[in-house]
Amino acid sequence: MNIECIDKESAFLSLRTQWEDLRLASEIPSFFLSHDWVRCCWEEIKLNNVLRIFVVRKQERIVLIAPCMLTRTFRKPIPLNTLCFIMHPETQIAGFLISRDSSGRGALTALLHYLLTMKRREWSLLVLDKVPNHSLTARFFREGIEEDNVQQQICANLDISHEAAFISLDKTWQAYLTERSVRFRKTLRNVTNRLTRCGHAQVKMYQGKSAVKEAIEKLFAVSNESWKAADGIAITSCDKRMQFFRDLMNGEETTDRVRVVILELDGKPIASETQIVDGGTVYALRSDYADRYASISPGTYLQGEILKDLFASSHTEYNFGVGLNAYKSHWTEARHQLLRVEVYNQTLRGRLLGTAYRWESKIRHFRGVRRLSQVPSTREE
Template sequence: MPLMVLRRRLWQALTRPVTMNSGITLDVVTKTAELTALHADWERLVDSMEVPSPFLSWDWSRTWWETFGRGKHMRVAVLRDAGQVVGIAPFYRATYGPVRALVPFGWPDRLTEQIEPIIPEPGRDRVNSALSEWLLKEHALGLAPGLDRSTALLFGERALRDDVYFDWRRLPPTWDELLDGLHRSMRGNIRYYPRLMERNGHKLAFRIADDVGAVRAALPKLFALHTARANAPTGERHRDRLREPSHREFLQRLASVLPKNGAMKLGLLQVDGVDVAAQLWFERNGTIFLHYSGYQPEWSRFSVAMVVTSEIIRTGVERGMRRVEFLRGSKQFKTRWNTEQRMQTDIYYVRHPLLLPMFHRVRSLRRKLRSRSYRRVGGQPATEPVAD
């Protein structure tokens, strides 16, 4: 049998729809054209999620693949029940030397703050069971993030589990009502720092870039301010998440699409006509999703990062937004907004349990090396950053 024919038959076998034990049918999308065909079902499912997030949207995923997908093998699981799409889990196969692993779209760029299978209720447990069955049967090693606790337990002793916390809060009808619900010190700081700058003779202005041209023009200012904060000579060091050209390209590509639907905005705080702080955020279904920020370190004593965040939330309340998400990781600069928490579990799984201890050691070593590379001796910053 010719080699090309053998390869074609093998590939067809790997991508042929299969029926899982739960009765859910699963097939694998491997081409961009097939991904495009999922657009309507993808958006329908996202709108039915507990938190309909822009990070889960078809536009985000398509743009991510266009930017980061070169040289990768797409493996998007599409789950159907009685012919209807009831779940989508976008993965790709990554190669690390001799090791191949299945990982999700958005990993490990640290720009996609929410990564989870797009599987809403009703029937979520049944669909998740089918997905976990496929992951363990078809792939020897992988990462399945954003699972609920019951789904995470399906992987048994063949997985390492990391619980991830997300801070969020509901937004009241008025800004004054939100302020009244905050701790007295936080409420005072929100009012104090703008007045302090004005008493020192400075003129403040907050502007929002919210259309395609304005967002694309404002992004380089965010990049510069984010880098300035990361390179500050004193205080706690922060990673420059926006340094990589591919990360900047990705955000610029998003800025050509998402602002058309009001889903991507950028706020800038100007002092005496100069941009001193900025923050990016996204919106969907009445929710604000705060993202990366930056500021000039010499203005940190005025808590300009907090001022930007408070202005984003204030204007959101005035526009009728109902919720704000502070995204991955729980820290004091988030919880001071009187937040609630939800938890998801990231699963690092192996098909063969004997490999788990070795996998754990490799992962622990990698985390230690990354931590040491960003450690800096010095005092705490004068103000907390808005986002990591």
């Protein structure tokens, strides 16, 4: 197999047609793996990172694309050249674009060998995060890492790194409510009554280019008044993050994927949610509310209205987004798990980190065995 390393932005941009052909034919044709999403992400984070997109071809046919970058990270507290996905905080899942046919596993094995030989001087740590637990990418990496551990004695690990709460939309809103607790239903009624007594509540959804200007104005207005603004983590706290959302909403290929839902009280936007429509799944990227309205729970009210609308739609799943914030557990107990793959290279720093990981694993195992041995026996004498 032939492997090409793309390190120029112009070459990355020109790859779009072939990229999308492979994505749409892969097991997970997610929008978060699309050329357009990755391009928007790269535009925001490219200043401090180096582009590394690997394209694997078999007889001129692309069978794998790895959208990666080189970055600088610190670990215990060793500075490391790290190879990772082109990762953005709003990315919900990541992975390789891999052909579904039998050439997929061979392509992954070839890529790992290439990274450990031809590109071995560039990186000390390989980190692939937010990989879906049951995806082909995860399975290929389990098999590939095991094989390379034997052949090249590299140190690698694969663990659950993130969880995302979700709700299956295979029932009605009323059926969903019936399954929730009496306390939950009472709280939701109280929130609705309290908020509607304060004025005229209206939920508006914006999607498509014609709605971008108004949607962005209201989205940023809510962000400016959220508690996140004081902590410096709001959308409007960073010019580049604001531009990311503008690019996403204005893009010819991305605008119809983005939805902005706004809750207004007497015409004033007080809560918002930015969503990505990805096939049958609706992902919540960002949820905000104006902090001075916190006492009437505008976020909870908007969440209920969003779900009520989705249960009546043709969508199959609502995903709350990566991270198990406390409020999400009020709505669902269901979780998707995402994996993090780490491979330690044979550079000096990579070996140091790999050795530290091995010893930590042994210590954790020893402590677990010791705790187990200290559990009193329940067997009758």
